[in-house]
Amino acid sequence: MNPAVLADLESSLVPALGSRWVRKGTSDLRAYAYDATGPRHLPDLVVFPADQDQVVACVRAASRHRVPVIPRGAGTGVSGGALPVTGGVVMSLTRMNRVLCVNPDARFAVVEPGVTNEQVQLAVRQYGLFFPPDPSSMRVATLGGGIAENAGGPRCAKYGVTANHVMGATIVMWDGTIVHVGGKVEDTAGLDLLGFIIGSEGTLGIVTEAILRLTPLPRAYRTILTVFDDLATAMAAVSAVVAAGIIPAAMELIDRNLLELIRASTKSSLPSEAAAVVLIDVDGDPEEIDPQVACITKMCLCRGAVDSRVAENAEEREELWAARRAAAGSLSRVSPSQLAMDITVPRDCLQSMMEEVVEIADKYGLKVCGGGHVGDGNLHPAVPYDPHSEQQRVAIERFDWEVQRASLRYGGSVTGEHGIGIEKLRGLACQYSPEVLRQMQAVRRAFDPFTVFNPGKALPRVVSA
């Protein structure tokens, strides 16, 4: 950044935020140069606003010079969405971490973007309510990040994604204007602009408040662990459960390779010899769920499961889910770098898609760890690799590209919940026609005509006809 511009930014921001919260030291810049992906890009400045007024001050100062602003939550994103690829100002929203109000009667909560998903759950649980999206990173990941990426999680199979549970938001636009979209009531006037904001990866505006729709906690839960000695059989069983019209709260796949890693890094009791396990959660009224459990168990056993057992108590249930959540961490122990894919396919294509993933991995000599939220068709094939090996990097790129293309051939998406970021721009260009991409770019122009927010993310720069 031009030193004069940097100096001008500092002179505006230090009085507004306080010198402690405007940082340009090397260690600070390095700390905010990366997220949960591999690449690193240094910002020019890192700021930590405490409230909406400070966000407005930062945005106005930056946009005056057309300096990029990169909003950031906890940095747990896995698509490069928080990376300052063109430098600029990283705006960390973690100081804005309050649950502002909970209205249990009307079933909504108003939160700041830096609040974690877990904080929200703890704040509303006392009212018998919860916020359904539950990404694996929920203890750390912020709601602002969840809104930016339209976060999912295991419970999305039944409850839907973040977009289904946000009623409204306040956003700061590129010029510091404050806009309210949606509201604290179910219906609001005008076009549905909230639909653009959720999943926009921080490219349309900075969310400073979000109105979350809350759901009554289920009265009962059951967790079933089904064990398969063949991955394809496991996928076919999942498709069969969906086809039978049973919608569990969650259906999670863990294949042999991933099981091995989880067992190595935790004290999990997950079976060691299985080719795949599918962890299935059923929730709802006590009188409803046991027949569902019986039906699912019977269906899986008829479809080739070698074992199926129901967790006997809350502790066992929690232990099984803790093992599932340990998947990402267990991968990191093997290698600091891994390709974490996020394809989604129609649920009647799960078996074919997984077979193709394994085939492509074999072709490039890669060991893929198969996991995912199979209940909604969202697969997370993960491949640990050595970033210093040119051969492995090339193999990874080719594997990634071929799997993305395969998911599109099945009518799927290159990303179900991680976002495009910088990693899947090429895939996005294949998923949608140039006309649709131009429409998306038109939306971006409407919100942020000078591409102040998070440039280089979410959409390709140029779309040729």
Place this chain on the structure above:
Amino acid sequence: MGTRRHWLPDVDVEAVYLSTTGLTGLGDIRGENLTAKFPLGQPLSEVQTKLDEDGFWFPFEQMDGTNGTLGGVLAAGLANPWRYGYGTLRDWVLGLEVVTGAGEVLSLGGEVVKNVAGYNMVPVHLGAWGTLGLLTRATIRILPRPQARRFVACEGRAQPEAVESAIRASLSSFASPQAVELVLENDSFLLLVGLVGREERVEARLSLLEEDLKGQCQGWAISVDERQERLWDPVAEARLQLEQRYDWRLRVSVHRPGANTLMSSLPRLAGAGEWALAGHAGNGVYTVYWRDNAGPLRLMNGLMSDIPYEGGVVAEGVTCSAILGENRWVSFPPRSPRSQDRVEASVVREISGGIVINPHLPRVSLVEI
């Protein structure tokens, strides 16, 4: 089909009329993915019939007695009684095929239930009345056909607090209803509480709900309705009668259940005996009906004043626009109005490329109060 034409201003420009009723077909139902893709020119009832034949259900049932197309339902952004248990159209429409004013065919969204590739371009078209593009095909989520759909009816005469209590009893019942519909005129009301699920469980839940309501509603007529088809006919009939008896229609969205709030204000604003309301009590979304002598602005301003913004009031009664003498949609309450409108206008301008379908329909603007 034009079933909502009476909601809209007249066309006062030279125009080409395009009928979508030729966009019909069997549709593509993918049971193992619980999705279906349909052309949008056929009545919703036919879509439901096709799904039913294959053992599926789309939790959207028009309850106003009309038979609009699926495309019309999406374009108008209509709601239905099952929204309490199943959400609105934006939760059920995964993909849209749209023809823009420039003649481009866009395939928006997709066929998978999780998709965060690029911006979600589908929701903006739901409720846009076709102004951003002609909707030709949609991929919707579907459910297995429920074994049973039933409701408990509760009717009588009561004070606002009692009606509110009845609604709350329904919402908090362990019967876990999926619809709570209210029709209220003066102090006479009809509350229909709908359940969906397995046959034997629905029977048990109906009994539980009946008990819960009886506990709250002394002296009211409470009964389990035996009908299994066309559940919402009582609501449809009631609404049609309200449309005939009253002059103005206003949609309001308040904190659930909100009936008490409205019942406390409307007699004063509209005059005793001069108003009615019907709507989705579980969501706090109602249509308020009233007579000409309490003009639209006075009533709307009164509601805005009585109900703090946090409690909502959103007006989208197109009949209101006629009395203003201008084709203007009404947006309440003003909240950062210029910013909101400016962004919306920018979005419309950018994605329509300046070619607007249905140009006679107004954009959101404010009433001068």
